Structures are given as structure tokens and as C-alpha cells.
Amino acid sequence: MKKIDRSAKVRTGFHQAKWDEPVIFELSQPGERGVLVNRAHPEVAAAVPGLDAIPAFLRRAEAPALPEISQPRVLRHYARLAQETLGADVNIEIGQGTCTVKYSPKVNDQLANLPQMREMHPLQDESTCQGIMEIMYRTGEYMCEISGMDRFTFQPGGGSQGILAMASLVYSYFKARGEEAQRNEIITTIYSHPSDAAAPHVKGFKIVYLHPDADGYPDYEALKAAVSERTAAFFVANPEDTGVYNKNVLQFTRLVHEAGGLCAYDQANANGLLGVTRAREAGFDMCFFNLHKTFSTPHGCGGPACGAVGCTAALEAFLPAPLIRFDGTTYRYDYGNAANPNGIGKIREFNGVAPVILKAYAWIRSLGPEGLYQVAKTAVLNNNYLFKKLMELPCVDAPYIPGRQRVEQCRYTLETLYRETGVGTADVQRRMMDFGLHYWTSHHPYYVPEPMTLEPTETPSKADIDEYIETLKYVFDEAYRDPDKFKHAPYQSVCHRLDESNMDDPDQWAVTWRCYLKKFR
């Protein structure tokens, strides 16, 4: 035995779990069973017609071709697939800019799995739901304090559905004034989330895009030219995906209000602002928070989630029903809004994704006002530390406000690296997988060339951030030294470089196993 050298800062020895696991249908062995199903009592079965009651044309002629697999094999299959997934529990999650992937405390998951949460039917009598109703009511109050809004709904099941709910509020507001046909434009920006354009379009709005000015702020002159008697609302994130905070935001919201429009704040990027600044003071009429981002509830591969929408008192009557009221002793559902002919009515079935609300509640209670403020400050500190270190690298740049602070994230450009080596952001992304690190480019289209969007949040340590920086440096150095290496990356991830040539070809794409078998066997 001798001293073991542990000085390396980059995990060159990493290899992600790779199981070469078959597609589940290939595991089928006729006769195997995964679970024994509860059957009817013999006296019950004897007393009723059972399957014979189904109208003849509705009886299933052939059993579904589901696989037949024993329980240990099903478990092993999915346990292996889980190992082949780089969740935030195992990854230094700095690479998923705009999505605030932070630590999701385990105690909150355990609380949400208690039978008094999990085994609750949403239509139970209110007297049997006072615990969860109190949690939802109080969380609504906290959201009001954090945003300055007057009332929240937790119905939207994700951020994009939250944006749809905001667009629906806008529609309702103008419908109540008989102006819904005239006020049919929503103004957004190219650096706000794509859903700020796509979801309002579903509500029938025409979308007007603002491009950034030289500082990266939405172009105020363009806004002046865009607002008119057709303007229904301004939908914007601040900071936008660039991490640049629009310091003139009040000017923007005032201008839109003067034109008779409403202002909707996409607060998917709120993590750096908790306790620092709020939607109300910035002039917004409504906003939404992603509980699965800023408020730590796990992303679950993309939901279940919650896009909590808040609004001012002037818009409350349009919110989806029900709202929760509290009279000092009892919580009850108020369905009054359902009767509002101009109201939204309903955004999602029942009363929101309750376990997600519970987890957000527990997270807020574990931090308190000082902790939430610390979250914002540390998230911004981490990001500006990362920003400074990366901007010292000659091949990295970031457009707009040079030398000034970003909020909680930044969209960088690797244009120089690409020009000098031929290695672009997609190549760097694949190579980063070889070191166990996730890395994200940008939404489409790429307005910033060769984009790299990073958001450290408050939950990695300095050592974690340094590891991410060191690994990026290693990869950039390699791009100059051995650019060919990138052509076939990754090497140590779960699979090798994809051939996606079939993905847009109807004759070759295969969304299911049965399509694959039909086309290729």
C-alpha cells in the first residue's frame, strides 16, 4: 500500500450506469405474473353476471398484448432504468439553466407519502380535509407575501399551464369589459420562456415579440411601438433567460397600463429574488411561481408539479374555482367564481396537485423569511461566482451588460470556442456527460449563438461549483487539443452518440414498440 493520489479535480474515471436493458416487451415469458390481483368474494361472483353484463359489441375480443413478467424482473428492469437516469439526487445540477433544479428535501417527500395525504379523495367532505386545506390556504398566504399579490390558485399543474391560466385571466378581464375581440394581442420577449408565447396563443391571442436592446433589456422603444388599443397584456420574465435583470421594469409596466393592458410576470426565474423584490412593486397584475422549481418540490422527470398563479384583488373574481376561505375556525371551498360568466371556470380537475403544495409548504416552513432571503442571496452569489470564473476563460463570453451582475442564471456563448476549434455547444453538452455532469444549451431558436445556459441555485457547495468549472475547463482545453474527440462523444454515458435521422420521417419514426415492430421486423 502507498499514498493514493486524490488531487484530480475532474472525474475522468466516471462511467454512468449502463445496463443494456432490453425493452420491456422483450422480457415477456408467457405465464409469468407480476402481482396477484384481489378477486371478488365467491358469494359475490356467484350473485352477479360479471363480464356477461358488458354489451356484446363492447367485450374485448383479444387480450391486450402486454408483457407477462414476474415481479422481481419488473423491479430489476425499472431499478436499472432508474440507475440510468441522472437525477438531481446524484448529479451536481448546475447545468439546467432556467429550470432551478435544486435539492428536494427528503423529509418533504416522506410527509407527502403519508396516508393522510396519499389516500385522500378530492371529493371528500370538507370536514375530513381540514389538514390539507389548511396547508393549501396557508401556502397561498405565503405566496401572496412573497409576491405582493392578493390571491393565489394552485390549480395549474405546471409552469406552462400557469401561463395558460394567466392568459385566461387576461381574456376574462377583457371579456367582462366586452373588449375581448379588440384586445387580442399579447406582447412578450424572445428571452422569455417559449410558453409565454405558445400558451396565450391557445387562448386566441396574437403574439408580438420584443427583441433585446444593446443591454439585453427588452427594447423599450419597440414596446412603445407595439402597445396600442389592441394590447391585452405584456407577458415577461425578469430576469429573462440571460440572467439580466431589467432595471427599467417599472417603466415597462407603466407604459402597458397606460395603454390599457395588463402585466403578467413569468416568475419561473424567481429563485434569485425571494425577499428581495416582488411582482406587485414592479407593477404586475399577476404572476406565477413554479413550486417544483423555486420551492424545491422534485421535478419527477417533468411533473407532477404546480404553477401557482397569483393576481391582484381586481382579478380575483376570474380565478378558477374553488378558492379556499377561512373563517377563523374552519376552511371551506368557495365555488362562487364558477358562477362568474366571464371567469376562467376551471384550469385543472379538482384542487391542484396537493402533495406538491404540501412539499412547498414544508420547504417554506423549514427556511422561514430569513432562509428564503438566504436562498435568493446564495443563489445569486453562486451564479455570479460561476459567472466570474467562466468569463475569465477566453473561449467563453456572455452577451449584454459586461462587468455587471447577473441574477440567478446566465446564458453564455461558446461562439469563440466554436470558431477556433469547430467544437460547438452541442458537442460540449455530449462531452460533459462523460464526467457525470448535465449541461443545457438553450430554448429554440438559438438567439445567442452556441448557447450554454447554467443556473447553480443555492444548493451546490463551492466545491461543487468548482468541480463544474474545472470540468468545463478540461473540456474546453480538450476542444483545442483534440477536437476530433468530440465527434463521437459521449463515451462514458449510458449510450453512444445518437443517430436521430429517423425522428422526422413518418416511415421510420417509432413512438411505440408496436410501431417499431411493424416498421422494422
Add this chain to the structure above:
Amino acid sequence: MPVKGFQRHPYIPNSVPAVETEMLRELGLRSLEELHEEVPDEIVLKRPMALPEAFGSEYELRRHVEGLLRRNRSCADNLCFLGAGCYQHYVPAICDEINGKGEFLTAYGGESYNDFGRFQALFEFESLMAELVDMEVVNVPTMDYAQAAATAIRMGCRVAGRRGVLVPASMDREKLAVIRNYCTPDLELREVAFDKTTGCMDLADLRAKLSGDTGVVYLENPVYFGMFERNAREIAEAAHSAGAQCVVGVDPITLGVVAPPRAYGADIVCGDVQPLGIHMNYGGGQSGFMATMDDPKYVLEFPSRLFGICCTETPGEYAFADVAYDRTSFGHLRDQAKEYVGTQTALWGITAGVYLATMGPEGMRQVGETILQNAQYAAQKLAALPGVSLRFDTPFFEEFVLDFGGTGKTVAEINRALLARGIFGGLDLSNVFPALNGCAMYCVTEVHTKEDIDTLIHALREILQEGAE
């Protein structure tokens, strides 16, 4: 009052003062207050937020939340006969084991490489669901049944190139409200009456309302009231002969024993996978799906992610990626994409996949048969109680409407008395559907033993007798 931070919080490693100072120094700053220099002073919050102080320990937090939840009465400790879109079925242990795995629970937007397992599990969900519904294309799940129906309707109208939509007047009022909001102002919804004897769609009213503007006829099977839609084939035929698309909403747990909607003419199928291995979660377990055949006319209208199988550079290796990505609002088209996409309910999709793989064809047949038997037994016995009758005469799956009109008691009174006995009675339809005053919708599944059902019958008999005394 100055705004303070929270040093050495366990979730915030860099709140350790020495580390914080070192990082600030690296930026040429002296304190956290010097961050956020871009936020103008006039909108800076200059007071601490008025929120409760943090709990002093994880233990205190746990005690507090457990205490709140103790004020709930769950279906684990009471007998529940509520359905109406959210269902109590047995959740095999393996489903919770898999969706509780931290890797799945905390993954999000990774690539096919580092999130390979997430892609495969969701491809398998699509594939297993495709077998169950006998279609070829299924999406990565959307929000819930209502959202799936709303999107399926919009898809169908785009395919038909029309904007008229006919929906059953029997459908869940809240689901209809979701659809109405999602389709307004682009589409025009009209309701088709239901037959007051059968509960199924009124064919004469359907034919009267079908026109050259009808893009979609939407029907549900089972109908919201629980019965099989005995006119399903005639509805689909009528839709097609008017040049409309037929969209069918279905409860997937029926499909081990009930014919898949394509067998009677569905063009697009939708529904909720919550019954497939997902706890009720107070309505947080809902998760919608849509399904079509593999025809680009339909496939290119999905707004959702569609994960497809592909090759890699290595022979014999497969992987997964997005099919026709630019359909989605994540692609280059933004507002010109098909509706919108975002975080929805992927973890429930993975869970439903685990459920279907575990149940297999025999398990799905058995669960379907057991539910039918238990529900029929319950309905038979309940309808034999004095003053109680089955409101509709059509065979049903797991839900049925009881008319308490002859008992001299309101459903609300009956349900209050049941609640006192630890029973959550059926959903009160009074004031929801004018034709169903005095009626309640009961749901019985494979989780209800004979003893459970007999307990309900015994309790109801007692409650109804109390009135007669």
C-alpha cells in the same frame, strides 16, 4: 427592521459564513447586500417578509406537518365510495418503489444520454398504453383527463379543419369547464343531451346537432355516470358520416375486459392513467393521455413530447429521442407550434408503465372482472333497500347512480350519517344535474371486499330506517 439571512442552513451549503465571505471576496464584494445591484432601489423590499419563522429542526417540521395531516380523514381509515374521475384502486407496492426512486423523482430535462432511463421508461409507458388502448401512438402524459380531452378535441378539429365540437351533456361539469376554457375562443362547444332512462347519449339530439361545421364528436366510455355507452358505435358512425372526427374518452382500467375504442370507431382516444397504480393524492395523481394511429395526419398534431426509439453509432445499441420535435412549442415555432408543452405529469406515466408491466394481460382482465362483480353486487343490494333504486338501466363498470328520492331523505343527510359511521358516501349529484336531484353516484372497485360493501348496505339500511321511525 434589517433583512437577515440564515447562516449554515442545511440545504444551503454556501451559507457557511467563511465560504460566503471567500466567494464574496472573489467578486470584490463585502456583503450579500451588494448583490442584486441591478434591482432598482424603488422596488427593493426593505423589510423581512411576514412569514413564520423557520422550524428549529427537521423533527419539529415533521411533527408540525404530521399534526396538520392528522386533521385529515383518509380513505385508508374510512370506507370510500367516491369516484367521479379519481379512483381508489390497489396500488401494487412496486409502483411506489419505482416512483420513489430518487433518480426518477429528481430528474428533469436531461438528454437521451444522461437521462436514458427516463426516456426508456416513458417510451415503454407509451408502448404499454398503446397495447392497452389498441392504438399506435401515445404521448408522454399531459395534466389530466380534462386536459387530454381538451387537447384531443383541438387535435381532432385541426384534422377536420372545422371548429364545431359536440360533447355529452352527461359529462363532469368541471371537466367541461376545463375544456371550455381551453377551447375558447377558437372552438365552439355544444352539449348533446343524454337519455334520461339509459344515461347514454341521445342519438336523435346528436343527429340534430351534427352539421358541416362539426369537427369533433366527443363521447365517453364509461359515461361519467358509470354506464357503458351503448350507442358508442352509432355515435362514431354519425360523426364520420358528417365528416367529423370521433374522440373517445376512456377509463384505461376497463380495457382488460372492455373493447378498445378503435373497435367502435374512435379516431383519437384520451383518458386518465391515475387508476393505473397511482394513489389518489387528493386529486394530485391525475395524469392524461392521448392516443392515435401512426398516421402523420394525427401524429403531427400532438402538442406533447413523443419519445421514439432510434439507433446510436454503436451497432446493436438503441436509444430514444423526440419524434417530430418542431411540432412542440419547445421547437423553433413557439406560438406557431401545436398548442404548448411543458412540465406535466411524467412520473405518473412511468408509474402507469410499471403498473401495466406488473399486471400483464391476465392481471388487467382480472381487475376488470373483479370490479364489475363487486360493483354489480353493491348496486344490486343497494337498489333493494326501501326507497332506493338504480337511476339508469344501462350496464355499468364501477360507478352507478342511486336514486334516493323515495327515502324521504336528501343525499346530503344520508352522506352526513354515513360519514359519522366512517363511510364516504357516493357523490351527491343534486344541484349538479337538474335531472338527478336526490341521486348519488357510487364507486366500487377491487379494493372493496364483500365485508366493506355489506358494511355500507347495513349502514344505509339503518340510516334510512331512522327516518322511517
